[in-house]
Amino acid sequence: MTVTEDASAAANAPAPATATSGHQAPAPAPGLAAILGSGDHKVIGRLWLVAAMVHLLLVGVVNALVAAERADTDSFEILGRDWIVQADTFRFIGVVFLVILPLTISIATAIVPLQVGASTVAFPRAASASAWTYLMGGGLLLGAYVIEGGPGGTDEDGVRLFVAAFVLVLLALTVAWICIMTTVMTLRAPGMGLARIPLFAWSALVAGGVWILTLPVLAGLSVLSYLDVRYEEALGGGPSAFYDHVSWAFGTPTVYALAIPVLGFVGSVLPVFARTRHHLHRIALGLIGAFAAFTIGSWTAPGFSAEAEGPAWLYEGLWVVVSIAAIVPVLGLVGLWALTARKGRVKLASPLIFGVAALLMLLAGLTAGALQAIEPIETLVDGEGSSLFGTSWSTGTFAYVALATIIALLGAIVYWSPKLLGAAFPEAGARLVALLALLGTVVASLPELVAGLLGEPAAATEVAADNQSTIETLNVVVAAGDGLLALAAVLFVMLLVKTATSDDDPGDDPWGGHTLEWATASPPPVGNFTEVPSVTSEAPLYDAHHRTEEASA
Amino acid sequence: MAAATASPLAVTTPPEPRRPRVLYFGAAFAAASSALVVISMLAVYLQRRAENLAGGETALPEDVVLPLTPGNMGALTLLMSAVTLAWAIYSLRNDDRPHAYMAIGLTLVFGAAFIVDTAYLYQQLLLSPTSDPMAGLLYAVTGAHLVMTVVAMLFVAVMGFQALGGQLTGRDAEGMSAAAIYWYVMIAAYGAVWYGVYITK
Structure with missing residues (x-):
């Protein structure tokens, strides 16, 4: 299959071969062996998806419980004092390492090889092993929480199990x-240079780059924590030090790395539903890369710079620059997408609703992150105000960014469900989930920002010195928002199960997609393509559709 | 092109054109990740040591002397292994199998010698890992690098067996080159450990 970039060349190019022509679908796999022994990237992607969805429901419940607990900031009647620290840290560790990263990897493993025209993911056995290692590590991690081994836990064996399981999860993700x-980098179709990579595949590449710089550092620190616990504080930290070692991964700007695929997803769906080519594709690639570069700046955060040698103004200045600069590439992308939408005719299908909702929430999170770094903005408490860093403003920022990412990833599942699940996601249900998730995110995150402004500490165990009754009222609203989000998650999982068990044929290209994943069958056969696709533009299927339309005209 | 008809249990079905550099990139990413684990631990070691020294204490317990000779010998051994590994790749690319086998064998011997050298250093230290936080960190940093060395040796050994089987000869020496990337990064990580732990003490 060859598709060309300009109209004249396109007219002379041979028609693209349909992926299903002459293709013999493989016989259905026999039972459990198809999952246990498969190196097919779609099966591996689905494995990650199932685990991430189970974790999403679990994290949603814990999140709602912690929010409800904070409605009365000093009673701890729901979870109790023994569990509140563990539940509070689980909100962050669970969301990042058991939900968002596995969900991103799930979609990337299943879709990226298709997008770049590869027959499989690189090192399929390693990819399969990583999925099983994650399942094992994730299970042990939850088990450690159950026996009170999570951060703040009291069971020493449980703490050891927790840290070992966490290292296992990090290894799997890496x-x-x-x-x-x-x-x-290596399995792209002929003609697909770096400048022609689809935006989602590009975002997976740059996000992967950020994470393989970040996850091993977390693993190194976790190994030290394990030794600390195993050899009775031989390194001077002890069981309680673990969370201090890794909490920088949940702060700005590292947390922005979670959101890199949001940009790739919006960049992939917007041109499809605007029914036009992406405006300035190469600039978009550069802006996503620039955003990724700004996420590697955790060493400038106040938690590190307080202990660092060197002039304080340098670190404070870098912290402000990194926090504010991260928003610039995203604004640039918003501009490009506005131009793209203006050029085309926008159809507001469910994937685009998810994309727009995620983008709005990400912008809110980035704005909150930038305001947090600006020193004159302080908490509104009687007496002297203090920095917003370390208050609920920080957790509100995290919530905006994390939930924006989850919304985008749910949208990605809806958009690519024909390839991922072999059936189309119910459109009405998807729209309802998108709107519920958007509403839930605003209701759960905005009051956290306000509570932070009123001086509520980030840790659930600490009580605000001032404005307590107002903060408790705001926390009730947060709990309601978390309830909405939990409802959206349950509804999504129900629709997902319905879609996965549906026999409906979604068609090879139900959306009129622009990139190579839509040039093969739904679900794609083992090996993905019957012939090696060759491309000469960043939107090969868009070119092919136009050529067909011109020919029929 | 042949239709995809193989079992779903197969890794991939359609025969695809030769995809160069897959192992290169995979090995480079894996090497970077492994090195970062060692470097992150080293950073904690250096930070704690600086705190100790700033507080008027010694870096390690007072009666412990960190000998320089085994550290230097380790660095020299790994540098020699870099030369022999480059020799192995050169020989493989030129279909000079006897020299390739000899060079791969020597590389593995140097790797083993480095492990023995580190074990000798541990013996000379007379320091229990649990006796002091810095002792624990010292063993954690050097131990993590030893793990990386063992992984690099396994990678070279596997590729060496493939070469023995005739799969990695002539222009198709990618596997050994990928192993070499991991090996060289392992040596670079040791360079950081050597300077941070043994030289600056």
Whole structure:
């Protein structure tokens, strides 16, 4: 299949071969063996998806419980004092390492090889091993929480199990990212240079780059924590030090790395539903890369710079620059997407609703992150105000960014469900989930920002010195928002199960997609393409559709 | 092109054109990740040491002397292994199998010698890992690098067996080159450990 960039060349190019022509679908796999022994990237992607969805429901419940607990900031009647610290840290560790990263890897493992025209993911056995390692590590991690071994837990064996399981999860995530990055770098279809990579595949590549710089550092620190617990504080930290070692991963700007695929997803769906080519594709690639670069700046955060040698103004200045600069590439992308939408005719289908909702929430999170770094903005408490960093403003920022990412990833599942699940996601249900998730995010995150402004500490165990009754009222609103989000998650999982068990044929290209994943069958056969696709533009299927339309005209 | 008809249990079905550099990139990413684990631990070691020294204490317990000779010998051994590994790749690319086998064998011997050298250093230290936070960190940093060395040796050994089987000869020496990337990054990580732990003490 060859598709060309300009109209004249396109007219002379041979028609693209349909992926299903002459293709013999493989026989259905026999039972459990199809999952246990498969190196097919779609099966591996689905494995990650199932685990991430189970974790999403679990994290949603814990999140709502912590929010409800904070409605009365000093009673701890729901979870109790023994559990509140663990539940509070689980909100962050669970969301990042058991939900968002696995969900991103799930979609990237299943879709990126298709997008770049590869027959498989690079190192399929390693990719499969990483999925199983994640399942094992994730299970042990939850088990450690159950026996009170999570951060703040009291069971020493449980703490050891927790840290070991966490290292296992980090190892699995690192290997998975290596497989995805290698796929994009080396298994692209002929003619697909770096400048023609689809935006989602590009975002997976740059996000993978950020994470393989970040996850090993977390692993190194976790190994030290393990030794600390195992050899009775031989390193001077002890069981309680673990969360201090890793909490920088949940702060700005590292947390922005979670949101890199949001940009790739919006950039992939917007041109499809605007029914036009992406405006200035190469600039978009550069802006996503620039955003990724700004996420590697956690060493400038106040938690680190307080202990660092060197002039304080340098670190404070860098912290402000990194926090504010991160929003610039996203604004640039918003501009490009506005131009793209203006050029085309926008159809507000469910994936685009998810994309727009995610983008709005990400912008809110980035704005909150930038305001947090600006020193004159302080908490509104009687007496002397203090920095917003370390208050609920920080957790509100995290919530905006994390929930924006989850919304985008749910949208990605809806958009690519024909390839991922072999059936189309119910459109009405998807729209309802998108709107519920958008509403839930605003209701759950905005009051956290306000509570932070009123001086509520970020840690659920600490009580605000001032404005307590107002903060408790705001926390009730947060709990209501978390309830909405939990409802959206349950509804989404129900629709997902319905879609996965549906026999409906979604068609090879139900959306009129622009990139190569839509040039093969739904679901794609083992090996993905019956012939090696060749491309000469960043939107090969868009060119092919136009050529067909011109020919029929 | 042949239709995809193989079992779903297969890794991939359609025969695809030769995809160069997959192992290069995979090995480079894996090497970077492994090195970062060692470097992050080293950073904690250096920070704690600086705190100790700033507080008027010694870096390690007072009666412990960190010998320089095994550290230097380790660096020299790994540098020699870099030369022999480059020799192995050169020989493989030129279909000079006897020299390739010899060079791969020597590289593995140097790797083993480095492990023995580090074990000798541990013996000379007479320091229990649990006796002092810095002792624990010292063993954690050097131990993490030893793990990386063992992984690099396994990678070279596997590729060496493939070469013995005739799969990695002539222009198709990618596997050994990928192993070499991991090996060289392992040596670079040791360079950081050597300077941070043994030289600056």
